[in-house]
Ligand SMILES: [Ca+2]
């Protein structure tokens with residue numbers, strides 16, 4: 852038994868032996884392409900996966916550098932903190 856449309860479904864079970872099934876997880880066993888899965892009259896387009904790319908996830912590496920910079924700055928502030936001017940009580 853052949854498979855005229857070469858969709859992997861043999862002609863004896865293929866309801867549409869000349870139309871290859873569209874493997875879209877919708878009635879993929881009958882051998883007929885299901886061009887309108889939801890029967891809304893609008894053929895399903897092999898819609899380009901929406902936003903698989905998306906706006907590049909801003910891989911702003913949690914700025915370790917600026918954190919260090921801040922820490923350093925902070926330390927500097929701390930260390931250079933007002934050294935209580937010793938009023939030389941002499
Ligand atoms: Ca077939």
Ligand SMILES: [Ca+2]
Nearest residue numbers: 873875877879
């Ligand atoms: Ca299908």
Ligand SMILES: [Ca+2]
Nearest residue numbers: 878879882883
């Ligand atoms: Ca089908």
